[in-house]
Amino acid sequence: MHFGYSEEDESFRQAVRKFFDEQAPADISRRWRVGVHPPARDDIRRWQRILYERGWGAPHWPVEHGGTGWSALRKHIFMEELYNADAMDYGWQSTQMVAPVIIAFGSDWQKKRFLGPILRGDEFWCQGFSEPNAGSDLAGLKTTAVLDGDEYVINGQKIWTSDATIADWGFFLVKTDATVKPQRGISFLLVKMDTPGITVRPIVSIEGGRGLNEVFLENVRVPKSHLVGEAGMGWTYAKYLLEKERTASAFLYFNKRELRRAKDIAAQERVDGLPLIDTPGFARKVAEVEADLLALEWSVLRILAQEKSERNLDAVVSALKISGSEMQQRVTQLQMDALGPRVLRFDDHGAPHDDLSIDENWPDYTGGRTSGYLIARASTIYGGAREVQKNIIAKLAFGL
Ligand SMILES: Cc1cc2nc3c(=O)[nH]c(=O)nc-3n(C[C@H](O)[C@H](O)[C@H](O)COP(=O)(O)OP(=O)(O)OC[C@H]3O[C@@H](n4cnc5c(N)ncnc54)[C@H](O)[C@@H]3O)c2cc1C
CATH class of the missing domain: 2.40.110.10 (Butyryl-CoA Dehydrogenase, subunit A, domain 2)
Known part of the structure; x- marks a missing residue:
C-alpha cells in the first residue's frame, strides 16, 4: 500500500503553501491566532475576498456554483496548508452550512441571490x-x-x-x-x-x-x-446541514495545528535546564495524544475517500464528532500543561480588536492559549452534544 502523495499532489501543495505565505494578511492571521470571538466582520470579508479572487472561495462547492472540482485529497491538502499557515478559517455557517442547503434544496432565485455574495465575502x-x-x-x-x-x-x-x-x-x-x-x-x-x-x-x-x-x-x-x-421539510434540510457540520467537527486540522503548537511551546519551556519536550513524562503525554490524533486523521481520510458512497455514514460521523471534539480538549490541555504558570496570561476576547498588541511581558507563544483552552470546553456541546452522538451510534450502529 502506498501512503505518500503523488508528484502532482506535492506540487499542488507547494502552490497552495506559496499562496498562503504570500497572500494571508499578517494582521488577520495574528488576530485569528489569538482567537478573538467573534472575529471582526471586515477580517472575514477581506480574507474571503482574497480566496474568492484566487478561485478558492469555497473549494468544496460544485464547480457550476464557484467550487474547484478538487478531489477529496486535494481539499485535504488545502485545509492542511491553510492551518499550517495559521490563516483564518471562518464563515462555515455561510460556505459550509447554509450554502450546501441552498444548492441542494433552494429555488433558482435563492441560488442566484445568495450564493454569489457568500462566495465573494459580501454577506455572512x-x-x-x-x-x-x-x-x-x-x-x-x-x-x-x-x-x-x-x-x-x-x-x-x-x-x-x-x-x-x-x-x-x-x-x-x-x-x-x-x-x-x-x-x-x-x-x-x-x-x-x-x-x-x-x-x-x-x-x-x-x-x-x-x-x-x-x-x-x-x-x-x-x-x-x-x-x-x-x-x-425544514427538519430534513437541517439534518443534511448538521451532518456536514459534524464531519467538520472532527476538527482534524485544528487539532493537528494545536498539537504542533503544544510541542513548540514545550520545546521552548525548560525544566532543570532541559526542554520540557525532552522530559520523559511530557514526551509520553505528547506521544499518547499524537497516536490518537493519527488514528483520527486516518478515520477522517477514510470518510473523505467515501464521499460519493451510498453508505449511511451517520453513525460514523457521530463517532468522529465525539473523537474530534474530545481531541480538541486534549490538545489544548496539553498546551496548558506545557505553559505551567504562564497559563495566567489571559487575553480578553471581548477587547476591541485593535487592542491586541503584543504583550512584552509574555513570550509570544502564550498569546491566546488560555482563552483557546477555555472555549474548547464547548466543543463537546455544539454541533450536537456528546451524549446525543452516543445515542445516535447506539441506535444506528448497534440497533439499540
Ligand atoms: C460555543 C457554542 C456555539 C453554538 N453555536 C450555535 C449556533 O450558532 N446556532 C445554534 O442554533 N446553536 C448553537 N449552539 C447551541 C448548541 O447546538 C446546543 O448547545 C447543543 O445542541 C446542546 O443543547 P442545549 O445547550 O440546549 O443542551 P441540552 O440539550 O439541554 O443538554 C444538556 C445536557 O444533557 C445531555 N442530554 C440531552 N439530551 C440527552 C439525551 N437524550 N440523552 C443523554 N443525554 C442528553 C446533553 O448531552 C448535555 O450534556 C452553540 C453552543 C455552543 C456551546
Whole structure:
C-alpha cells in the first residue's frame, strides 16, 4: 500500500503553501491566532475576498456554483496548508452550512441571490436553530412562522446563535405547522438580520468573547420567497446541514495545528535546564495524544475517500464528532500543561480588536492559549452534544 502523495499532489501543495505565505494578511492571521470571538466582520470579508479572487472561495462547492472540482485529497491538502499557515478559517455557517442547503434544496432565485455574495465575502450568515428549551431536542422548538399573504410572520426566541451581531443573514428553523408531529411541522427560513423586530443580545462566554447571542424575534416579516424548499421539510434540510457540520467537527486540522503548537511551546519551556519536550513524562503525554490524533486523521481520510458512497455514514460521523471534539480538549490541555504558570496570561476576547498588541511581558507563544483552552470546553456541546452522538451510534450502529 502506498501512503505518500503523488508528484502532482506535492506540487499542488507547494502552490497552495506559496499562496498562503504570500497572500494571508499578517494582521488577520495574528488576530485569528489569538482567537478573538467573534472575529471582526471586515477580517472575514477581506480574507474571503482574497480566496474568492484566487478561485478558492469555497473549494468544496460544485464547480457550476464557484467550487474547484478538487478531489477529496486535494481539499485535504488545502485545509492542511491553510492551518499550517495559521490563516483564518471562518464563515462555515455561510460556505459550509447554509450554502450546501441552498444548492441542494433552494429555488433558482435563492441560488442566484445568495450564493454569489457568500462566495465573494459580501454577506455572512448565522445559524438560528437552538432555543432555550430546544437544543439536543431540537424538534421541540417553539418559534413560530405564520403565513400572512406573501410573508411569514416570525415570533419566538433563539439562543447560542454564534456571530448574530456580525451576520448579515440568518438561517432559522421555525414551526409552521403545530398540528402534525414535530419533525413534520418545521420549516427553514432565510432572514435578513436587520429586519425590524429582531433584537440580538450578546452572551459573554467564559473566555470573555461575545460571539454567542440570544436572538429575539417579534413580528418579524419575511417574504415567502425566503422559504427554502417546501414548508414542513425544514427538519430534513437541517439534518443534511448538521451532518456536514459534524464531519467538520472532527476538527482534524485544528487539532493537528494545536498539537504542533503544544510541542513548540514545550520545546521552548525548560525544566532543570532541559526542554520540557525532552522530559520523559511530557514526551509520553505528547506521544499518547499524537497516536490518537493519527488514528483520527486516518478515520477522517477514510470518510473523505467515501464521499460519493451510498453508505449511511451517520453513525460514523457521530463517532468522529465525539473523537474530534474530545481531541480538541486534549490538545489544548496539553498546551496548558506545557505553559505551567504562564497559563495566567489571559487575553480578553471581548477587547476591541485593535487592542491586541503584543504583550512584552509574555513570550509570544502564550498569546491566546488560555482563552483557546477555555472555549474548547464547548466543543463537546455544539454541533450536537456528546451524549446525543452516543445515542445516535447506539441506535444506528448497534440497533439499540
Ligand atoms: C460555543 C457554542 C456555539 C453554538 N453555536 C450555535 C449556533 O450558532 N446556532 C445554534 O442554533 N446553536 C448553537 N449552539 C447551541 C448548541 O447546538 C446546543 O448547545 C447543543 O445542541 C446542546 O443543547 P442545549 O445547550 O440546549 O443542551 P441540552 O440539550 O439541554 O443538554 C444538556 C445536557 O444533557 C445531555 N442530554 C440531552 N439530551 C440527552 C439525551 N437524550 N440523552 C443523554 N443525554 C442528553 C446533553 O448531552 C448535555 O450534556 C452553540 C453552543 C455552543 C456551546
